[in-house]
Amino acid sequence: MSDSTTSPLRRRLLAGGAAGAAIAGAPFVSRLAYAQSLPIKIGFPTPLTGAFSAEAQDQVRAAELAVKEFNAAGGFNGRKVELLVRDDKLNPGEAATRTLELIEKDKVDLIVGSLSAATQLSINAICKSRKTLFNSISQSDAINEAKDWSFYTFHEALTPHATAGAVARYAFPKFGKKVVYLTADYAYGHEMVRGFQRAGQAFGMQTLADIRHPLGAADYSAFLPRIQALKPDILVLCNFGRDLLNSAKQITDFGLKKQMKVIAPVLLYTARQAGGAEAFDGILGGTGYYWGMEDTIPSAKKFNDKFRKAYGGAVPSDYGALGYAGIRSVLQAIQEARSTTATAVANVMRKMRYDFYKGTQFYRLCDHQSVQSIIIVESKSTGMKDKYDVFKILSIEAPSESNLRTCDELGHKVI
Amino acid sequence: MTKTAQTDFLPRATAFIAKHRVAAVLAFLMIFPLVMPYEALALNILIFGLYAVGFNLLFGYTGLLSFGHAAFFGVGSYLTGIVIIRFGLSWWMAIAVGTACAGLVGLVIGFLAIRTRGIYFSMVTLALGQIVYYAFYKAENWTGGENGLRGITVENFGIFGIQLDILNPLTKYYVLFVFVAAALWLVSRILASPFGAVIESIRENEGRCAACGYDVARAKLLIFVLSSLICGLAGALRALHLSIVPIDSLHYLLSGQAVMMCLLGGMGTFFGPFVGAGVFLYLEDVATVFTTHWMAVVGVIFMLFVLYFPRGIWGTLIHRWQARRVHAGEAR
Numbered sequence: 001m002s003d004s005t006t007s008p009l010r011r012r013l014l015a016g017g018a019a020g021a022a023i024a025g026a027p028f029v030s031r032l033a034y035a036q037s038l039p040i041k042i043g044f045p046t047p048l049t050g051a052f053s054a055e056a057q058d059q060v061r062a063a064e065l066a067v068k069e070f071n072a073a074g075g076f077n078g079r080k081v082e083l084l085v086r087d088d089k090l091n092p093g094e095a096a097t098r099t100l101e102l103i104e105k106d107k108v109d110l111i112v113g114s115l116s117a118a119t120q121l122s123i124n125a126i127c128k129s130r131k132t133l134f135n136s137i138s139q140s141d142a143i144n145e146a147k148d149w150s151f152y153t154f155h156e157a158l159t160p161h162a163t164a165g166a167v168a169r170y171a172f173p174k175f176g177k178k179v180v181y182l183t184a185d186y187a188y189g190h191e192m193v194r195g196f197q198r199a200g201q202a203f204g205m206q207t208l209a210d211i212r213h214p215l216g217a218a219d220y221s222a223f224l225p226r227i228q229a230l231k232p233d234i235l236v237l238c239n240f241g242r243d244l245l246n247s248a249k250q251i252t253d254f255g256l257k258k259q260m261k262v263i264a265p266v267l268l269y270t271a272r273q274a275g276g277a278e279a280f281d282g283i284l285g286g287t288g289y290y291w292g293m294e295d296t297i298p299s300a301k302k303f304n305d306k307f308r309k310a311y312g313g314a315v316p317s318d319y320g321a322l323g324y325a326g327i328r329s330v331l332q333a334i335q336e337a338r339s340t341t342a343t344a345v346a347n348v349m350r351k352m353r354y355d356f357y358k359g360t361q362f363y364r365l366c367d368h369q370s371v372q373s374i375i376i377v378e379s380k381s382t383g384m385k386d387k388y389d390v391f392k393i394l395s396i397e398a399p400s401e402s403n404l405r406t407c408d409e410l411g412h413k414v415i
Numbered sequence: 416m417t418k419t420a421q422t423d424f425l426p427r428a429t430a431f432i433a434k435h436r437v438a439a440v441l442a443f444l445m446i447f448p449l450v451m452p453y454e455a456l457a458l459n460i461l462i463f464g465l466y467a468v469g470f471n472l473l474f475g476y477t478g479l480l481s482f483g484h485a486a487f488f489g490v491g492s493y494l495t496g497i498v499i500i501r502f503g504l505s506w507w508m509a510i511a512v513g514t515a516c517a518g519l520v521g522l523v524i525g526f527l528a529i530r531t532r533g534i535y536f537s538m539v540t541l542a543l544g545q546i547v548y549y550a551f552y553k554a555e556n557w558t559g560g561e562n563g564l565r566g567i568t569v570e571n572f573g574i575f576g577i578q579l580d581i582l583n584p585l586t587k588y589y590v591l592f593v594f595v596a597a598a599l600w601l602v603s604r605i606l607a608s609p610f611g612a613v614i615e616s617i618r619e620n621e622g623r624c625a626a627c628g629y630d631v632a633r634a635k636l637l638i639f640v641l642s643s644l645i646c647g648l649a650g651a652l653r654a655l656h657l658s659i660v661p662i663d664s665l666h667y668l669l670s671g672q673a674v675m676m677c678l679l680g681g682m683g684t685f686f687g688p689f690v691g692a693g694v695f696l697y698l699e700d701v702a703t704v705f706t707t708h709w710m711a712v713v714g715v716i717f718m719l720f721v722l723y724f725p726r727g728i729w730g731t732l733i734h735r736w737q738a739r740r741v742h743a744g745e746a747r
Contacts, residue, residue: 048707087703092563092661093653100455100657104584118562122659125565129658130582142562186561215561 039082040075040340042067042327043102043111045123050090051241052115054270058316059115059137059323060085065310066327076334083327084108090115092122099126109340112156112326114138115319117188124153133342135330137322139163139266141191144367146411152342154349154368156326158288160188161405164195164238164265166374166397167286172203175261176233179205182223182247184239185212192238192265208232217243220250228256237264237283245271249279257282267377269317272390280379280390287375289321289358290391303357315388321357328356361399366407371399426743429736436685437603441596444689454584455656456700458591460693462653463676465595467688468602469645470673475683476606477638478618482537482670483524483544487643489665491517491650493551493558496567496660501557506569510594510651517647518640520547525639529632541667548665564660581655591652598645603685605641614638618683646673679720681730690729 044063046056064083071080084106088095095114102108103126110133114120117140124143127134128150135154141161142148172179179200183189193210200207208230211223227235235256237247244264251262267285294301303324307316316324333348334340353362361372377391384390397403432439448457466488473479495513498504504512524547528539551558558564572581581587605611613634616624625631654660663669672695680691698716702709724731 049703049709053707087707087709089703091663092659093657093663096657096659096661097455097459100584101453104455105453118661121562121565122657122661125659126657129568140562148565187555188561 037078037080039080040334041082041084041106041108042330043084043086043099043106043108044113044323045086045088045095045098045102045111045119046113046323047090047115047119048085048087052090054274055268055317055319056115058270058320059113061311062307062316062320062322062324063112063327065307066324066331068310069306070328070331076331076340077338081331088114088119088123090119092118095119096122096126099123103127103130103132108132110134110330110342110345112137112330113323117142121148124148124150127152131342133330133345135326137319137326139188141405142187144369144405144410149367149410149412152346154329154346154363154370156329156370157322158286158372158374159369159404160191160265161195161198162403163286163288163374164192165199165403167263167265167284167376168196168199168203168205169397170376170395171234171261171263171284172200172205175263177204177206178208178230178232179234179236180208180227180230180232180260181210181236181238182220182227183210183212184215184217184243186215188240189215189238193236195265196236196238213239213243213247215243218246220247221254224250224254224256228254228259232260235260235262237262239264240266241268241271244268245275245279248275248283252279252281267379267391268319269390270319272379273387277379277381277384277390281381282379284376284378284394287318287377287391288372289316289318290375290377290393291315291388292391292393293358293375293396296396297359299355299357299359325356325358325361329354359396359399364401364404364407366412367410369404371401371404373397373399374403426740437596437600440599440686440689444592444595448585448588451697452700454588456696458584458588458656460689460696461588461592461595462649462656463672463696464689464692465598465652466646466649467673467676467680467692468599468685469642469649471677471682471684471688472602472605472614472638472645473642474674474677475681475687476611476618477614477635479529479635479639480537480674481528481540481639481642482667482674483528483540483542483547484643484646484673485665485667485669486524486544486547487517487521487646488650488653488669489551489660490520490547491647492654492660492664493564493650495651495654496564497557499567499569499654500564506572506655507574510648510655513651513654514644514647517650518644521640521643521647522636525636525643529635529639541670544665544667544670548662548667551665552662558660558662561662563662564654565658567654567658567660569655587656591656594648594652598648602645606685610634610637675717677727679717679727681727681733684727684730684733687727687729691727694728 046059048056067081067083086098088098111127112135114123114136115138120136120138120140124134131152133152135156136143137156139157139160141159143155181193183193237244262283264283264285267287272280291304294304304315333345337344337348349363359373361370364371374397376395377393380392448454451457470484473481491513494516495509498512499509524543528536531539552560569581572579579586613629617631621631676691676695677688679694681687698713702712726734
């Protein structure tokens with residue numbers, strides 16, 4: 001790991017030093033105070049290596065910011081928080097093993113983290129059987145469904161269904177009725193298409209084709225003439241990460257943007273940074289957070305300033321912000337519950353209203369999905385103030401339970 | 416006098432261990448979880464060790480390099496999970512079903528693949544393994560597709576009326592260990608049998624083996640199926656260990672890992688695959704904690720071993736010991 005503040009070795013040394021200091025000072029403190037000084041441990045499995053390492057490392061940076069803030073404010077009853085970052089390598093088997101390690105060996109109090117549908121589901125499966133609280137900070141539709149969900153499952157991130165729906169509600173009335181989907185052929189892609197089509201019904205949208213490409217495809221030239229021939233008003237790119245970048249680049253080169261509006265359910269800050277202005281120029285999409293919200297949202301401004309101060313002027317990305325919010329909400333719940341047990345913390349989180357970075361949010365009771373605003377952005381290629389200024393905010397959809405799949409549909413008995 | 420007693424002790428002890436290799440390996444694996452950093456890693460090594468042992472039957476002992484063994488591992492995992500989730504079978508029945516299905520897939524793939532030799536054999540097994548991968552990937556309703564299979568929870572985990580707590584990592588280790596022990600005994604028994612000699616003779620000289628009157632094709636198919644059964648059992652145990660089945664368990668990278676583990680530990684040795692799996696997974700685990708460039712660390716160490724210990728770690732140790740014994744015999 002290049003970032004020394006996240007080095008486990010250093011953390012271990014610090015912890016060792018702290019333990020040494022505690023032992024040295026032992027005669028002067030009561031036994032009660034010593035018990036209270038044991039740290040609260042939060043496990044943080046995330047793919048530090050693999051295709052999403054840039055996003056994951058930003059998650060860690062923001063999570064550590066939240067931990068530092070909490071510790072600086074005195075912690076909980078004098079107990080400090082320790083963040084145990086583990087690399088799950090974007091591999092569900094590794095994620096499950098690491099989660100077992102965190103629970104069985106490190107005895108963490110709760111777990112926050114993950115980035116990818118499959119790894120969060122595997123972490124959730126382990127946490128569920130061991131009744132450990134897990135706050136997931138990555139998108140997935142499946143984790144809210146009754147089959148996977150448990151009382152100890154919380155979902156801080158948006159769902160693909162909600163994000164796609166918000167983008168559809170913004171874009172479909174503006175750009176025409178005929179749609180072609182270019183979809184990565186896996187669960188996440190299919191969930192996105194489902195979200196668009198559901199929202200599109202209200203506007204009488206017509207799906208001309210749902211073209212599936214294999215996950216991780218490098219060459220999209222075979223699909224582009226067909227899309228051109230279909231003459232849609234809107235082309236929706238239901239893919240993610242490198243796939244989105246590669247397809248956007250090739251669509252730009254092929255000149256499709258002149259004939260149709262290109263939209264993507266999720267437009268990531270990190271992907272746009274890596275892909276450059278030209279490839280993403282004019283593409284419209286949804287996101288959970290963009291730092292530019294600070295002009296209108298005071299909590300975003302506060303969060304950005306803290307992040308800038310800690311990391312040399314850099315702004316947090318969307319997934320980074322989730323790392324921050326995921327940690328802060330469990331810490332606030334620990335404070336309010338005056339306890340670190342999973343049940344007590346979960347009960348507080350169920351009732352919590354919080355505003356850490358993007359306006360007011362709360363967890364829906366039936367599936368613990370964080371109900372939150374969704375930001376619609378368009379990628380800029382001109383008039384950028386600095387290297388962080390990449391998106392124009394078109395609209396912010398207010399949080400609403402009605403934009404989520406219903407509790408009934410997810411298989412929950414309505415509480 | 417004392418000097419001869421000392422020099423006699425080591426060869427005698429090693430000869431004793433070599434004679435009771437299954438017991439020696441099992442004794443080692445009994446204390447293994449106590450020396451590992453955490454039990455989940457010990458279980459991973461136990462399971463992948465068994466997987467590599469199964470693969471080694473074909474690769475190390477018969478000389479057939481398969482690149483499709485993840486198919487058996489994955490089928491074992493998925494079927495174990497599916498029958499628990501869908502049909503509510505008890506966990507040990509599920510292990511039996513998972514293993515049997517892996518054997519069945521092994522029979523089909525083996526039947527098609529043993530007609531070819533050398534690199535063609537590797538390519539055919541790779542292709543057929545990929546077919547299995549995509550079949551499971553696409554059968555989303557049954558396997559969960561990209562998201563993997565979740566929800567393999569065993570409510571009533573016990574056997575013969577004894578209730579066991581599978582959430583306790585040590586209990587889980589020793590329960591799954593019983594299956595590994597049985598499989599290792601079976602492998603040792605196969606290798607010590609006349610059939611074991613036949614497969615080794617296929618590796619040494621296939622033409623001569625056939626000329627001696629052995630049905631080479633049948634022997635190959637049989638060992639292929641046995642190998643897939645062992646790998647399927649390893650997969651079945653993993654489904655219970657992790658309570659999920661990731662789609663990666665069918666991926667060709669996992670087939671490649673079996674080759675790496677065998678080479679690292681020593682192909683064609685009984686305990687080598689375990690050593691390989693242990694070193695590989697332990698290195699990966701430790702390196703990951705210190706650097707995100709863990710792949711470079713593991714890769715360099717692997718290359719060093721291949722360059723300087725071409726017989727593998729365990730293979731080199733055995734070779735050195737045997738060489739010493741020969742020298743000692745000459746001196747006498």
